[in-house]
Amino acid sequence: MTRDIHSLFAGAHAGGEISDEGLEALMLDADLGAHIDLGMGIDPDDVEASEVVLVQLLLDDSASMQGGGNDRVLREAVNDLLLTLESTRENGGVLVAIRTLNGAVVSPFNQLSGVPRLDARNYQATGHTPLYEQMALTLATVLAKTAEFADAGVPVRSITAVFTDGADSTGQSPARVAKIARDMLAAESHLVLFVGIDDGATDFRQVARGMGIPDHLVKTPGSTPGEFRAACRMVTQTVVRASQVAAYFGQTRLGGFATN
Amino acid sequence: MRAAPTMTPVHTRTPDPVHTPVDDVQIAAGSVAGRHHRLRGANGQDALHWAREGAHLVAVVSDGCGSGAHSEVGARLGASLAVRALLEALRDAPGADAAGVLEAARLRMLEPLRALALALHGDPGRAVLDHLLFTLVGAAVGPERTFTFALGDGYVFVDGREHRATYPGNAPPYLAYALLEDAADGGTAYPFRVVEELPTAAWTSILLATDGLEDWVRHVGDPLPGRREALGPVSRFWEDARLFRNPFLLGRLLEQAARDARTPGRTLPGRLGDDTTVLVLRRPC
Numbered sequence: 001m002t003r004d005i006h007s008l009f010a011g012a013h014a015g016g017e018i019s020d021e022g023l024e025a026l027m028l029d030a031d032l033g034a035h036i037d038l039g040m041g042i043d044p045d046d047v048e049a050s051e052v053v054l055v056q057l058l059l060d061d062s063a064s065m066q067g068g069g070n071d072r073v074l075r076e077a078v079n080d081l082l083l084t085l086e087s088t089r090e091n092g093g094v095l096v097a098i099r100t101l102n103g104a105v106v107s108p109f110n111q112l113s114g115v116p117r118l119d120a121r122n123y124q125a126t127g128h129t130p131l132y133e134q135m136a137l138t139l140a141t142v143l144a145k146t147a148e149f150a151d152a153g154v155p156v157r158s159i160t161a162v163f164t165d166g167a168d169s170t171g172q173s174p175a176r177v178a179k180i181a182r183d184m185l186a187a188e189s190h191l192v193l194f195v196g197i198d199d200g201a202t203d204f205r206q207v208a209r210g211m212g213i214p215d216h217l218v219k220t221p222g223s224t225p226g227e228f229r230a231a232c233r234m235v236t237q238t239v240v241r242a243s244q245v246a247a248y249f250g251q252t253r254l255g256g257f258a259t260n
Numbered sequence: 261m262r263a264a265p266t267m268t269p270v271h272t273r274t275p276d277p278v279h280t281p282v283d284d285v286q287i288a289a290g291s292v293a294g295r296h297h298r299l300r301g302a303n304g305q306d307a308l309h310w311a312r313e314g315a316h317l318v319a320v321v322s323d324g325c326g327s328g329a330h331s332e333v334g335a336r337l338g339a340s341l342a343v344r345a346l347l348e349a350l351r352d353a354p355g356a357d358a359a360g361v362l363e364a365a366r367l368r369m370l371e372p373l374r375a376l377a378l379a380l381h382g383d384p385g386r387a388v389l390d391h392l393l394f395t396l397v398g399a400a401v402g403p404e405r406t407f408t409f410a411l412g413d414g415y416v417f418v419d420g421r422e423h424r425a426t427y428p429g430n431a432p433p434y435l436a437y438a439l440l441e442d443a444a445d446g447g448t449a450y451p452f453r454v455v456e457e458l459p460t461a462a463w464t465s466i467l468l469a470t471d472g473l474e475d476w477v478r479h480v481g482d483p484l485p486g487r488r489e490a491l492g493p494v495s496r497f498w499e500d501a502r503l504f505r506n507p508f509l510l511g512r513l514l515e516q517a518a519r520d521a522r523t524p525g526r527t528l529p530g531r532l533g534d535d536t537t538v539l540v541l542r543r544p545c
């Protein structure tokens with residue numbers, strides 16, 4: 001299905017969900033529509049639910065993730081998240097998408113039963129870290145999908161979870177990401193969670209702030225598998241709770257990681 | 261010694277359930293809060309309910325009285341009570357005519373409503389006026405016959421034939437009036453009325469709607485706010501196969517019609533000022 005991504009953004013801008021700055025950031029890339037379309041997935045008319053929660057995962061597949069086995073931990077964590085979501089009540093309205101920092105769309109937005117589990121074939125940590133470029137594309141995709149459901153008359157909210165073990169490796173600026181992320185977080189129907197695995201050198205809270213993501217939405221676990229695994233569990237708990245409770249999407253500290 | 265004769269095993273199995281016409285009935289339904297309620301931040305006061313039991317299907321839409329402080333409570337309870345009461349009345353008196361079934365159901369509904377009014381408020385009359393005033397428009401489908409009914413205003417379309425009751429001063433009768441101390445004729449003045457009765461094999465579509473549908477009818481040729489697509493004739497509710505493939509699509513269509521749309525420079529108001537609930541039954545030709 002060919003979607004008019006720019007019309008979706010224009011409609012969201014007219015409705016006040018996207019600011020002038022945010023729209024400018026989204027329209028910068030003439031090819032953005034085609035890239036976004038790859039991740040859009042299921043048609044709203046095929047979703048049998050009264051409301052929808054979009055769960056977007058962005059996974060670092062840079063070569064450094066292999067160090068210490070964090071790629072394996074991440075695969076297990078994602079599969080655990082999918083399993084946990086499947087066990088929740090009324091998960092028919094939960095749609096999951098998975099993409100990687102090096103541009104792979106493991107799954108466009110789809111119902112849980114249609115999302116492939118991660119394995120060594122569809123997730124391989126062999127690339128580099130174009131964090132800002134992929135963050136912009138991922139958040140734009142979430143915004144477009146949100147707009148598509150809203151246009152179809154479906155209440156929708158989203159949770160994006162980003163996992164990385166390094167800073168951006170391409171020298172790009174995070175400013176574009178920040179404009180998009182700020183619009184999303186201001187709407188109070190989007191959460192953006194950021195997990196930066198401590199590499200001993202990167203200030204991930206600074207990296208996140210540069211992308212418009214506030215500290216209470218950031219976790220910086222140590223690089224051991226145990227610490228990373230614990231942080232992933234916290235992401236799972238947060239995603240599952242937020243998918244069940246609309247009140248989770250506030251600008252207060254309640255709209256952050258689950259603490260128990 | 262002769263060998264015991266070989267016994268062919270007899271497989272006992274549950275008999276296949278008997279297929280009845282109600283098994284073929286498709287249902288699509290949706291409900292939306294009207295623009296006037298949205299602007300006030302108030303709940304929608306409509307409700308709908310349906311159930312199949314045995315060879316019968318009963319479906320109902322309900323509209324809470326706008327001047328009641330919490331009429332959405334009554335609308336929701338009333339829709340469920342009506343369906344339950346009718347199914348029981350149909351089961352208990354299979355040979356009764358439509359009016360008899362409806363009266364039996366009405367009396368069954370009054371009992372729990374009376375108990376609820378007493379439990380809710382020191383002044384049961386107050387409880388009735390605040391919570392329990394609601395209209396009912398519905399259909400009862402059986403293996404041989406189908407009848408549509410109403411107590412209060414609303415719409416019934418049977419194969420495109422429109423039936424609509426309106427009342428002076430927009431003041432329909434309510435079932436719960438029978439609970440008030442000064443109820444007319446001891447409470448018997450507020451019966452259900454049969455709208456249309458026909459053989460089940462004789463219809464292919466029935467649409468039930470609360471009176472909010474009037475706004476849809478008024479804006480038939482106008483576009484959905486912010487979109488190029490027109491609201492379209494009421495017949496789209498029973499002609500559009502998509503609405504029956506995904507049970508949530510009808511509600512989404514109502515939402516698109518009811519909500520405001522913002523464009524650069526202005527707001528396009530939603531088309532449905534009042535709460536609007538539509539329930540469609542469809543049978544194969």
